[in-house]
Structures are given as C-alpha cells and as structure tokens.
Amino acid sequence: MSGLLNKLSPAIRANKSDDLPLFYTDQSMGFQRGHRNTPKVSVTLAELLMSMEYDQNGRSQALDIALASNFFSSVSSYPLTSPSPFVLSFKDLTYSVKIKNMFNPLPCCGSSDGDGMEMNTKILLNGISGEAKEGEMMAVLGASGSGKSTLIDALANRIAKESLHGSITLNGEVLESSLHKVISAYVMQDDLLFPMLTVEETLMFSAEFRLPRSLSKKKKQARVQALIDQLGLRNAATTVIGDEGHRGVSGGERRRVSIGIDIIHDPIILFLDEPTSGLDSTSAYMVVKVLQRVAKSGSIVIMSIHQPSYRILGLLDKLLFLSRGNTVYSGSPTNLPRFFSEYYGHVIPENENKTEFALDLIRELEDSPEGTKTLVEFHKQWRAKETLNQTTRNTNVSLKDAINASISREKLVSACRAGPEILRDRSSRGETNLKSTFQTFANPFWTEILVIAKRSMLNSRRQPELFGIRLGAVLVTGTILATMFWKLDNSPRGIQERLGFFAFAMSTTFYTCAEAIPVFL
Template identity: 55%
Template sequence: MSRVAAAASTFPSPTTLRELIMSSGAELAGNEFAGGDDVEAQPPVRRVSFVLTFTNLTYTVEARARWKDVIRRQKNRSGSTVILDDISGEARDGEILAVMGASGSGKSTLIDALAAAAAGSSIRLNGERLESRLKKAISAYVMQDDLLFPMLTVEETLRFAAELRLPRSLAAGKKKLRVEALIDQLGLRKAARTLIGDEGHRGVSGGERRRVSIGADIIHDPILLFLDEPTSGLDSTSAFMVVKVLQRIAMTGSIIVMSIHQPSHRIIKLLDRMIFLSRGKVVYGGTPANLPAFFADFGRPIPDGENWADFALDLIKELEDYPEGTKTLIQLNKSWQPLKGDFEVQPQLSLTEAIAATIIRGKLFSDAAAIAGAVAAASMVPKFANPFWIELSVLSKRSFTNFRRNPKLLTFRLAAITATGIILATVFHKLDKSPKGIRERLGFFAFAMSATFYTCADALPIFLQERYIFMRETAYNAYRRSSYVLAISFVFLPLLIILAAVFAVVTFWSLGLGGSFFFYFLIILASYWAGNSFVTFLSGVVPEVILGYIIVVTLLGCSLLFSGFFINGDRIPKFWIGLHYISLIKYPYEAVLKNEFQDSGECFVRGVQIFDGTPLAAAPEALKIEVLGRMGISGLNITAVTCVSDGEEILRRQAVSGLSKWGCLWVTVGWGFFFRILFYVWLAAGKRR
C-alpha cells in the first residue's frame, strides 16, 4: 500500500486519497445528520454518485469476402454491417437500465460494447474515460450462459470466487462474511450446501443457478454490473426473483445494465430505465412510466391490460416489415429526449471522489487505496487481486474438489488401465528369451507406449467444458493464465502417477521383463505426462470434442507409424525422416527397448534358435545341429548353445542408437512441458484475439 501511495504522488491530483476519503466521509455524514427547517422544507433528492453515459455509440462489422469472389478476384460487394447505429443513453447508480429488442436488434452487442468500455471510446463514467485496469476492477459482466463448476456447492462456488477476486490484504474472516452476506442477498441460503449440478447430477434449480452465476461475478461488489439476458430460459417466477435480486444490488450503489427479452409486467415495475432497439437504432429511451404516453403520442396507445413490453416489441416488429421501417418512431424518440427530463440529474462528485465515498460506505471489496488513488494514474491499479502463488493454490484446490466429486473420471480411467494391463499380462505372460520372445517383446512395448498416449484422450473434454468459465474469469483478471496452466497440471499429476504405477506393477513381473522396474515406471509416467499435455493443448485449440478426437487419433497414429516399430528409422525415406524424430511414441518406445536389452547380459538367440522363422524351423534337432557343424567348416564355430544374438545386437537390428535411455526419458518429459507452454501461449494469444 505504501508503494502505491508513493507512486500515486508522482501524478497530478487535486487531493490525496486520505483527504478524499475524509472529505467524502464528512460530506456524507453532514448530509445524513444535518437537520433544520430549511432541509425539511426541500423535497428529497436522491444523491447520484455515478452516472454511466454513452454518446453516439456505433459498432460496425466488416463482412468477410466470399470464396467465390476470392477465386474470381472480385471485391466483396456486401461491404460492412452496422450493428449499433448512433446510440446514446445513460445509467445511474441505484437504478436498472434494461435493453430490449427482437432477436438481432443488437441488444447483446450493446451490452458487450458497454462492458468493454475501451479507453478512448464514447463511454464515460462521471464524465471520465475508463482505463482498462480500472474498468475491470470496478465492474463485472455476467454472460447469458451459466458457467459454473457442476460438482461445487453454491457456497464453495462463491467462496472460491472470493478467494480469487478479493485481495490478499482482506482478512479471511471478512471474505467469509462477504460470502455469507452475498448468499443472503441472492436468496440462496437454503441452497448454500447444494451442488450446482449438471445433466448427470441433480443440483440447484435454474433460477438459483442463474443467481449463483451473478454472485460469482459480483463477489467484489462492483460499481458497474452488465448482464446479458439474465432471465433467459427461466419461468416467470424465477425471472422475477432474479430481477428482484438485481434491484437489491442496485440499491447498494451499483449501476445495473442488462438486456432482457419480453419481461413480465411485474418485472417492468422493477426497471428504472428502458432502451428499445430496432436493427441497431434506438426507438425508445426513457423510463417505463413514460412508455404509454410515448406510444400515445405516436398514435398507437397501449391498450388497457396489455403488457407494455410485449406491445412495444410487437409494434416495432410490425413497423420493420414496412419500407420506412421504424424511422418515424426513431424521430419521435429523438424529439422526446429534451422534453422528458431524464438527463437533468448530474453526479455531484468527480469519479475520484465518488470511488472514495463508495469505499467509505464499505462497497467495492478490492485494493481500495490503489483503486481510489489511481484514477489520475490508472496504470497503478493492480492487474490482479492476488499474487501468483495464491492463485495457484486456490485454482488447484477448486479443480481438485470438482474432480474428486466426480469419481467416474478416476474410476473408469483406472478400471480401463487396469483391464488393459491385465489383458496384456495374460496375453504376453512370461515371455521367453527366444526369437519369438523378442518379437513379442517388441510388439508389447509398441502397443503399451501407444496405449498410454491414446488413453489420455479422455482428458480432451475437460478444458472444453471449462473453456468459457476460464474466458469469463480471465476477462476481468480474476487470475493469471499461467496460474491456470500450472494448476491443472498439478491436479492431474497425482492421477498420472497412480495410473503409471498400476500399469507398471500389473505388467512388469507378469511378462518377465528385464531391466529396471523404476525406470520402466518412470517412462510410463513420462508418456502419460506427455500425452496428457498434448491432449490439453489440443483442447485449447479445437472447438469441439469430436474434432479433437479425430485429430488425436490421426496424430497418434502417425506417431506410431514413424516410431520405429513398423519400419526401422534407418529405412524411413528421407522426405519422411522428420516425422520419425518428432514422433511422440519414438522416444518412450526406444527407452523401454534400451531398458530391456541394453547391458542386460542376457542371450536371446542360441545355436539352433537362429532357424526359427525359417523353413528349417520344423526340421529335426539333429539336422539343425548338423547344419551348424557344416557352418563351422567356413570358420563359424556355432554350437547348440552358442549365443548368436544378445541385447545389443537386437538394438542394432532395430536401429535404436543415439540417445541413452535416460536421454529418451528426458525428451519425453520435455514434450510434456513443450505442449504445456504451447497451451499457455495459445491462451495468451486468445486474449488478444
């Protein structure tokens, strides 16, 4: 806090943070306790601390060129599409601004634009532009979909959100109190210990789920709250309860801006301001109370008993079917703006003073000193609420809790690995040291190493399911991307160790393998690590599970083909040799071969065994010995017990050379880190995209 204060002093500012907070607190106290006849004689005026204004907001999308036009070298005639056209309005603290319109009218785009509020845009808070870091610290955006971990309870979901969004400087007891207060504010006390649930697990109701989504994003008690259709998919009662909760949040001093589709009459009574859109243009902007007079002035009064919002949307849709469209309605709305007096109230405090006063009232659970003192130097606002190691701890604990409560992921995978190991152990039981035993060992090693990679494909849906949760949380700097990448790595590591240990124990002694059991376990673990990292990276790239599985099967099939099992590396054509060296299966395959055959001191082909696999294999033993004796005439002294092929000879025939077995192990481990780094780079690039 001292470093922040010191840095803030280098920027021009009318008052210090201490003076702002003291003066704001004194002013608030004076207004609250001031008495006298003069004060009582004046009509009560609600104090407005924050006003969000947007003026002439326009958003245009450039149409992409069609492939036919590209082939014909023609320009794309479709040009650009205007999504939002010259939209203006305002929202105040303590009020709810609802954006309405038919599908495709631009209401979700308007919410997105206001939530982005990029510096330099026409969006202002108390007349001042919002720098990106400050905006993320004092605002929240609730997406239309409920993006939650299904195996966490309501209380755990909010508690993990508090540990990520609230600063380390805030005591654990205060964080707990904030969670408890939010549960009561959202009306979730009875469901606090209920799982969120999903299609396969029963959990909270749809309305409760939506309120939990809102709570996870407002845990830091933001000043600005944007919501994209928070009542979508809910019944009338649940939708009313959600908006009622939003009204209570607004009364704490927040600005609520949301899009909503066909609200009920009860919900309309809870709204303070409304904007109706038609094809990106404002056809009405004002209070719900003025809506009947507006349409009466237009010549289409709202019938008695008719839902005002339904009437307005139906009329707008009807006008859109005419050539002139809603031009007349748009012009009437512009003529109404100076008359209805909705924009007369102005904030009585600057943005700096308003934030300081807000913190005095106990709102905005964040680094108060840094935020309130950084409006003049917005770059000083901390980008993240907590240090890296706290994020890593919380994310790891959350992922592990969600993973632990879904035992199917562990049980089914462990059962699959155990069953695979048992089948291999019985099929290749007690391999002998003969030419047939050599071929069987090579086949087992190739299958086993490829199986470790293929069985990692079940991790593909995990990040795909968490993708939008990750995007929502990192969009407002809840945590670092590096923290997330390391957290999911740590969560999977114990599972990989268990799987590798089970497979190694089941197969090593049953097959009669040689070499070091510890190294055999390590190379299987390294293969699981590389495979899991590879699949994790793909899950961040591909848009859906089916496509991901296709890519995994294709790439791992190529890796197995060029691993050196089907064709030796020295016989692969030069124009394909690059795929041999980047094969994921090559290095673990060669590692287990070297562990089995290198420096083993074992003989795998003796005397007459050299005829195995030849037409003489079925000949009598005496004939084979006679042939060996005749071979001795030419200088080859081979008897029935002479060692013809040892482990080193097998490695030479398989063209396995170069790296040691430990070198192959480290390359396999390196593949895992390589794909984790690629995963992080892709996530970081996704932020810029």
C-alpha cells in the same frame, strides 16, 4: 458472528421453507414506483467487516445489533440519498464490422481487385445514447440481432476502442481500462460452474480468488454468508450445483450463483447478458429482484433482457429499445405507453403487456419497406421535447470525489491496496490517486493458480467415476508411449525420438484437460 448474521439477515422470511424471501421484505413496495426516486442502501462488504471489527474488539453486543440492524434488516425500508452518485453516460456509440463475401460464381469475371472477395460493412450500433445512475437498473430490449449484446459488450469495455466510436464516461470522465476492470463486473449468459461444488463452496472459492489477501479467511466467509442471504440462497447453500448426471440446484438458483460470483468484490457497475433467459416467470422475477437489491446497495445495473413480464417491468428503472442497431425508445417504463400512443395514434390496451406490444410493433415496422426510420426519427424528436420539459440538476461530482465518497462508506475496500482507515485519511487530505488506490488484480498469480487447482481437485474428487476414466486413459496412453519409445540410445536419432515422445505426452495431457478449459477461464 454467524449467529448474528443469521439473526440480522436482510432476508426476513415468512417461514423457514421460503427459498427467496424477496416478497416479504417490504410489503409496501409491491409494484409501485413511488419510492424509486429515493435510493436505498444495502450492506456493503466493508460495512460487514466494520461490524466484525466491533465484535472482535469486545464492544457491546447492543452496539453490534444496532449496527447490523441498520445495514441488514432495513435494506428496503431505510432510504438514504447517496452524497456522490455515479452516473454512467454513453453518447453516439457507433460500431460496425466488415464482412468478407467469399462467394463469387465467376471469379474470371469477378472483382477488379483480383482477390475474389467483396467487403461489406454491417452497422451493429448506430448512434446509441443513454444514461444510467447509481441505484438504477437499465434494461436493453429488442429482437434477436438488434444489438443488445453488442451494446452491453461495448459498455463493459469488451470491444476494441479503435473499432468503437462515441464516448463512454463515468461522472463525465473517460474510464481507463485498468480502472474499468476493477469497478465493474460482467455476467455472461451461460452458467459456467463446477457441478460437484456446493453453492457456499463456489462463492467461497470466488472470494478467495477475487478478494485481496489482506482480508482474513473469517472475513471472507462472513462476506460469503451475507451474499448468500442477499441472493436468497440460504436453503440451497449446502446443495451441489449439479449437471445432467447429478441433481442439484434449480436453473434460477444457478443464475443467482453466477451473479454472486461476479459481485463478490462489490462492483460499482454490473453488466449482465440475458440473465433471465431459459428461466420461468417466477425464477426470472427472483433473479431481477436480486439485481434490484444489488442496485440499491450503490451499484449501476445494466442488462439485456427478452420480453420482461409485468412484474419484472415494475422493477426496472429505465428501458432502451433497439432495432437493428438504432434506438427506438429510451426512458422510464411509465412513459412507454404515452410514447407509443403518440406515435401509433392508439392507446395501448390495459390488459396488454406493454413491452410485448412495443416489441411486436417494432417487429412489424422492421418487416415493412420503410423499416423503423420513422420511429427512430420520432424518438429523437420526442427525447428532445422531453429533455426541454425536464429540469436537469447538475451535481458536479467528479469521478475522483465519487470514488472517494464510496471509499468513505467503504464500498470499494475489496479492491483497494490500503486499508479503509488509510484511504479515509488520504481522501480527507485530497491525496487519493485512483491509479495508486486500486490494483488491477487482487491476488498474485501463484495465489490464483493455487485457488483454481484446489477447486478443480475438489470437484474431481467428488466424481470418482469420471476421475477413474481419465486416469485410465492416461495410463493406457502412457503404456503405449512407453512401449514405442523403449530403450532409446544416445545417438542423434534417439534425441529426436525423445523430442517426439515429449510432443505426444504434452498433446495427450492437453486433450485430457481441454474439457475443463471453459470453466477454468
């Protein structure tokens, strides 16, 4: 099966030395946006498993090749309209926090409440609205402190609902927290990876942790191999992640590994916080190109980004500019020059990066006395006019029907309790219950502990010098504690001293393992 995967990989390389063969999959695409109205299909986890089932049942090799070729090699050339697309909508999102002003130079003549503190309200999001569809990538742009990360956190259900006002719906229905965790994934800005594990081992541990036990190890390995090709990490599959003291993969490859860890279970919605920060232009383009593949496989990709290059701008479907928590532009990148030309009165120069021009203009308005109020009001009027000119098509697809359609093409099999055949039968009879179909956690607690322990031990075994230092510190601390609590009697004082010994021992163990807590989580 591995030979079949290598032959039918979506990464059609121009030569064997290519690291990320994203520039050779579809030469006709380039930077044109003509094909963007037609969603394109990439291989899902269950489609890969279906191919494996054919192979195990002894079907003809020609059928395997035809099936795999349909899903793998034609990723960027086989258009297929999704029968039940997902639409994530958010309307009038408002989020504010209260800040305590602790400084009071004259407390005796200070506030009337007597506590010496003043409460100030800071608005982080102010009436943000937008829409993202399946197969599209939405980028949130703005200066530092404009609310990009806060908006991503709000959409990813990482903000308390009682503090967030507005509505977030998927196909017109409010998502429950448990279902939101199953069908979405969140990629943080920092790459928290074990340095001494290879790319393949890192993704394999993620598969064992996130994919259910009903999938065999062979199927999980096949999923990892397909994901490595999808991420363009074939040449770095056996390379360790690396850190300051060990040479490993590049920064762009590390970021793609972090993305692969979170999309191993094939989510419907993918949120990313600054996926291109700290990367050069080429590495950033490769990361966004991978995200485009993820979107075309039937997902919604929403990310925050700083000043995308011209090439990256050609990959994005929607832009959302924020300024101090307010929306100053939302729409297609192709309409960005017309929007600012109507507002600014001048055409954006052709040799100017459109996003950089827009961000510079927004920064100048923020420094002015009036701020961006006029731009915010102009955007509301402009959006109202554009909405009237557009012909909206209501698909009337409920969330249940859309998920059933995804189950029928077996995209969400990694999070389902039952097998795909049972789910298809339930869907055909209209008996699919979302709560009973999906499980919040793919594996029981003890299985997750075993996977994490195995991962940590493998990483420590490949760092003998660090392991030796930690072991020596524990032995020295144990020797000191043993001499302090030697030959305790059975009196009440001896019992109290034993409790002190356990407190010292537990605190020593905690501080020894505290360094691995961020990666552990």
